[in-house]
Amino acid sequence: MDKEVFLETVNLTKKFDEVLAVDKVNMQVKLGEIKGLIGENGSGKSTISAMISGLHRITSGDIYINKKKYTPKNPLDAREKKISMIVQETGTINNLSIAENVFLGDEVRFKKNTFVNRKKMMVEAKKALEAVELDVDVTKSINTLNFEQRKLVEIARALYYNPTLFIVDETTTALSHEGRVLIHRIMRRLKSENKAVLFISHDLSELMEICDSLTVLRDGNFIRDFEKEQFDENEIKQEMVGRELEGDFYRSDYDGTSTGQVVFQAKNVSAQGLKNINLELHKGEILGIGGLSGSGMHELGKVMYGNIRLSAGEVLVYGHETPSFFQKLWKQKDKQNTGNMSPEAKPIRLTNIKTAIANKVGYVSKDRDQETLILEASVKDNLTLSALDKLDSYGLITQKAEKRFAQEQIDSLLIKCSSMNQTVRELSGGNKQKISFGKWIGNDSKILILDSPTRGVDVGVKTKMYQLLYDLKQQGYSILLISEELQELIGMSDRILLMKDGAITKEFHRSEKVDEKTLIQYMI
Numbered sequence: 001m002d003k004e005v006f007l008e009t010v011n012l013t014k015k016f017d018e019v020l021a022v023d024k025v026n027m028q029v030k031l032g033e034i035k036g037l038i039g040e041n042g043s044g045k046s047t048i049s050a051m052i053s054g055l056h057r058i059t060s061g062d063i064y065i066n067k068k069k070y071t072p073k074n075p076l077d078a079r080e081k082k083i084s085m086i087v088q089e090t091g092t093i094n095n096l097s098i099a100e101n102v103f104l105g106d107e108v109r110f111k112k113n114t115f116v117n118r119k120k121m122m123v124e125a126k127k128a129l130e131a132v133e134l135d136v137d138v139t140k141s142i143n144t145l146n147f148e149q150r151k152l153v154e155i156a157r158a159l160y161y162n163p164t165l166f167i168v169d170e171t172t173t174a175l176s177h178e179g180r181v182l183i184h185r186i187m188r189r190l191k192s193e194n195k196a197v198l199f200i201s202h203d204l205s206e207l208m209e210i211c212d213s214l215t216v217l218r219d220g221n222f223i224r225d226f227e228k229e230q231f232d233e234n235e236i237k238q239e240m241v242g243r244e245l246e247g248d249f250y251r252s253d254y255d256g257t258s259t260g261q262v263v264f265q266a267k268n269v270s271a272q273g274l275k276n277i278n279l280e281l282h283k284g285e286i287l288g289i290g291g292l293s294g295s296g297m298h299e300l301g302k303v304m305y306g307n308i309r310l311s312a313g314e315v316l317v318y319g320h321e322t323p324s325f326f327q328k329l330w331k332q333k334d335k336q337n338t339g340n341m342s343p344e345a346k347p348i349r350l351t352n353i354k355t356a357i358a359n360k361v362g363y364v365s366k367d368r369d370q371e372t373l374i375l376e377a378s379v380k381d382n383l384t385l386s387a388l389d390k391l392d393s394y395g396l397i398t399q400k401a402e403k404r405f406a407q408e409q410i411d412s413l414l415i416k417c418s419s420m421n422q423t424v425r426e427l428s429g430g431n432k433q434k435i436s437f438g439k440w441i442g443n444d445s446k447i448l449i450l451d452s453p454t455r456g457v458d459v460g461v462k463t464k465m466y467q468l469l470y471d472l473k474q475q476g477y478s479i480l481l482i483s484e485e486l487q488e489l490i491g492m493s494d495r496i497l498l499m500k501d502g503a504i505t506k507e508f509h510r511s512e513k514v515d516e517k518t519l520i521q522y523m524i
């Protein structure tokens with residue numbers, strides 16, 4: 001029996017000034033179906049879901065629900081019409097309680113006369129969080145939750161309103177292994193209840209496993225629908241990018257040997273969520289860090305960058321501080337600032353971010369919007385901020401040098417923006433991620449802490465990023481690669497350290513024998 005169409009778009013179009021983000025798209029989402037939406041970064045996926053969920057006004061064209069015209073005024077209006085969405089970016093608000101975040105914009109539901117019945121709100125928030133298995137004190141500030149837990153709050157919020165259409169925009173890459181399993185279960189349950197799901201992800205194997213049908217977009221245009229029985233990885237990829245993808249995805253060698261020269265080290269480190277961590281990163285090594293949520297792997301990245309205070313132990317970097325203006329003037333620049341760490345160099349204790357940056361340690365945070373990017377600043381300013389030292393020619397940073405540097409990053413990472421002066425807030429999620437990656441890659445940081453660097457990035461650019469990481473390794477850069485994606489860890493690392501309950505539990509060396517199943521055993 002044919003499934004019933006719940007939502008249909010007809011010539012749906014969105015323009016942001018001169019940018020045509022979505023161009024006359026026709027698509028359908030049916031009840032009892034999980035529909036995947038796929039396309040390269042900036043192809044219009046989030047803009048379509050934002051129009052459906054009332055976040056963006058439609059420029060032209062129409063949306064129909066149950067064959068009736070639907071023009072949502074805002075997300076609350078969409079929610080009343082049984083459409084809920086989890087956005088790709090952070091959808092929680094700092095300094096409010098967890099309960100207030102669950103009922104964001106709908107506090108009125110607990111209002112009696114002029115008072116908000118907080119007790120009732122807390123009880124309902126607790127109930128909502130049970131659906132996502134999050135057991136926390138809802139009276140506490142949302143700031144006490146980590147990135148993944150915040151995502152779970154958003155999922156709880158969306159589900160509380162019992163949506164007929166549940167839109168999940170690139171959320172799974174923000175979640176750990178258990179988080180993904182949970183959201184897959186939720187999507188399948190909704191499907192079995194004859195609800196509809198619109199699922200956006202760059203993980204093609206995940207989409208092919210979960211979805212019943214797929215719609216491919218390219219440059220804001222509808223390209224093709226695939227039904228489950230037509231799913232073919234290569235064909236889908238080809239439709240997405242409009243050409244055949246070439247080259248290996250991950251590195252193809254199995255040589256995990258390194259120079260043995262330690263450049264970065266954690267010695268008996270304990271901090272909030274971390275217990276007695278010892279690790280050494282070698283010159284020219286990619287050291288992968290994996291684990292489940294709560295394993296402490298994201299905290300480890302912050303600790304190594306001097307962003308979390310230690311309760312015991314020390315983080316050491318074997319390098320030289322960036323030379324001062326006068327040192328440069330005395331032409332000591334090349335000698336002191338090569339970033340070539342010598343084994344004899346005295347290690348420097350890394351206690352804060354300033355020391356990290358001065359010693360050429362770069363950090364891409366998992367939470368790019370809050371911790372890596374300045375959303376209101378331009379693409380150029382975001383890209384050049386951490387490279388000012390590189391661009392500094394005896395105290396002078398020329399506009400020309402800045403522009404050239406920014407353009408190099410834009411070209412090499414295929415950053416889709418209308419110009420380098422566009423504000424970062426206006427970019428698509430994957431393009432923001434490219435900037436957060438590019439700003440550190442380009443600035444000559446010899447040690448890179450990369451937490452989920454390919455989150456939300458499309459398959460073509462992912463391949464480029466992996467090639468770049470491998471090239472950097474071969475040039476002697478050292479990379480701490482923190483990732484929820486086990487395939488990424490296996491595919492790129494020389495060594496992998498697995499974490500559980502704040503401690504390192506196992507080490508693997510690069511080998512053909514290492515597979516996901518083996519790693520998972522030591523994570524759970």
Ligand SMILES: Nc1ncnc2c1ncn2[C@@H]1O[C@H](COP(=O)(O)OP(=O)(O)OP(=O)(O)O)[C@@H](O)[C@H]1O
Pocket residue numbers: 016019020021039040041042043044045046047048088170416417425426427428429430431456458
């Ligand atoms: N507020 C805005 N102002 C200007 N341009 C915008 C705005 N929001 C999105 N765009 C542009 O619209 C286009 C489509 O963006 P959209 O976020 O829909 O892409 P996407 O397919 O979801 O990408 P990703 O996979 O990176 O999340 C991009 O070129 C983007 O820069």
